[in-house]
Amino acid sequence: MSAPEDAAALSGRREPDEKFLDNEAGMRAVDLTDTLRATALAGAQLREAAHLAAEAHLADLADEGRPRAIVVAGVGTAARAGDVLAMVAGSRCPVPVLAHRSAGVPGWVSAADVVIAVSASGRSPEAIHAAEAAARRGARLVAVGAPDSELQELATAARAPFIPVPRRAPARFSLWGLTVPVLLAARALGVVQINEADIAETANRLDLDAERCRPSLESFVNPGKSLALELAGSIPVVWGSSPLATVAARRFADVLAANSRYPAIAGALGEAGRGRVGLLDGMFGGLTEASRDIFADHDEDSDVTRLRLVLLRDGGLGSEDDADEPLAVEERRADAVQELARRRGVRVSLVTAEGASPLERLASLIAVPDFASLYLAMAHGLDPMAVPAVSEMKELSTQ
CATH class of the missing domain: 3.40.50.10490 (Glucose-6-phosphate isomerase like protein; domain 1)
Structure with a gap:
């Protein structure tokens, strides 16, 4: 990447511009390599891959x-x-x-x-x-x-x-x-x-979520933009309630880093309950909230960085073979962490899986967060594709 490209890629805003996400022309000007379209074609990509595998x-x-x-x-x-x-x-x-x-x-x-x-x-x-x-x-x-x-x-x-x-x-x-x-x-x-129906339904699910997250839809009806704005300025903590949701959580952390340049903590909710849930009591969680002046203006307190808990709830068992694991365990655990966050004033974003097969449910937990990572980058004025550190890392690794 040339020096001018480096400068363009790194010229984003530290403070996100919420109104920018409703400026479709402005977003397209920032999204120089059309990453929104590439993400919207996930369903078509899945169908093409199935066809090529059949050959x-x-x-x-x-x-x-x-x-x-x-x-x-x-x-x-x-x-x-x-x-x-x-x-x-x-x-x-x-x-x-x-x-x-x-x-x-x-x-x-x-x-x-x-x-x-x-x-x-x-x-x-x-x-x-x-x-x-x-x-x-x-x-x-x-x-x-x-x-x-x-x-x-x-x-x-x-x-x-x-x-x-x-x-x-x-x-x-x-x-x-x-x-x-x-x-x-x-x-x-x-x-x-x-089976073929699983593949078809998963592709259709990706098409449906791409339609729901299209750039022409305003933020209040676009789940991708809404999630991006909820995460803006926070430290995302992404936990999955099941093995399936945990895969999606780790995927979300991947794209938050690569597309949005946001650090994120991701993992299984079951593991979080054994120690990582302590983050809710830490410097960026409940401790920060407890020290705030409840009468202060929001703007006066805007420089405080806080956790944002993103909870991916499966509503299923992660795979069709795990019928011996009680669904109630996962649901109680998810309810418990939401209540803990509420008590500490840590805000929670919830994404719930939809669909019958594990593959379709996984797609439903990945599609909206994928779009959110792009919209979050654009809210900061960043091209999601232009990441100079990636190119530099490859160059340095081959020297």
């Missing part, structure tokens, strides 16, 4: 039977695809599913296992080294990534299935294009049950 003859994977384990190798959004697979497979899955985020593969991987190497660019070192290691050890290999890439060359040399993911935007905008092939490969291996 990859994944059914041939079943010829050697069910594997001992599945390793999904990649980093960033590619690794989130492994997290989604582990969530959909559920705790009762007889085959361990591991999202592997470092180069190579675990030492125990052998011919009995399957390695799914995932890279949006087709050249990430983690995916490339994993594919090479899988071929050396005789493990079955599946590769997912950009066409005509180094990863495709490795898959071709190993006579392994390759599912192309057209490279139209950075990886964080390609979650569904990377995830659906991984899920369908696991289905071919007999590890998960996903």
Whole structure:
């Protein structure tokens, strides 16, 4: 990125401009690479990925039977695809599913296992080294990534299935294009049950949420803009009430950092109750609220940074296999943390899952937060795509 581009990318406002989000022309001028449109096409991306996976003859994977384990190798959004697979497979899955985020593969991987190497660019070192290691050890290999890439060359040399993911935007905008092939490969291996209706309904859900979050809708009726404004100027703490919601929570933290340049804490609500819930009593939570002058003007107190709790509630069990886990436990825990936040004056934003299948419910918890991360960047006058630190990090890492 050139110096002028660097300056443009970093010329945002420290204080968010709430009215700016209702200025569609202004937002389009800031959104130089049309990230809102890229996000709105998530449903189409999912359908395209399912079509491309169907052309990859994944059914041939079943010829050697069910594997001992599945390793999904990649980093960033590619690794989130492994997290989604582990969530959909559920705790009762007889085959361990591991999202592997470092180069190579675990030492125990052998011919009995399957390695799914995932890279949006087709050249990430983690995916490339994993594919090479899988071929050396005789493990079955599946590769997912950009066409005509180094990863495709490795898959071709190993006579392994390759599912192309057209490279139209950075990886964080390609979650569904990377995830659906991984899920369908696991289905071919007999590890998960996903039918065509699940895929169609999930794509439709993404289309519906894109319509609800379109830039022409004003903030008070647009859930993406509303969530962005709720988070503006805060430290977001994002907790998921179930394994499914926790995957969505971690995804939200990813895009808040990458798109909005906001720090966020994300994790499982069950883990939060074992210690992290103490944040509500800390310097940015209840302690700050308790020290405020309740008669002070809002403007006089605007320089105080506070927590904003974002609670993603599943309303389901995270996977179809987890029927032995009482839903009431998750619901009571979510109710309890909302009450704790209320008592301490910590504001809460709530996103509730909708849909029948785990995949559709996951999509419903990801779509609106994805849009919120973009609108939050634009409220600060930032282009969500222009992140100089990312380019500099890549340059420094290859020196």
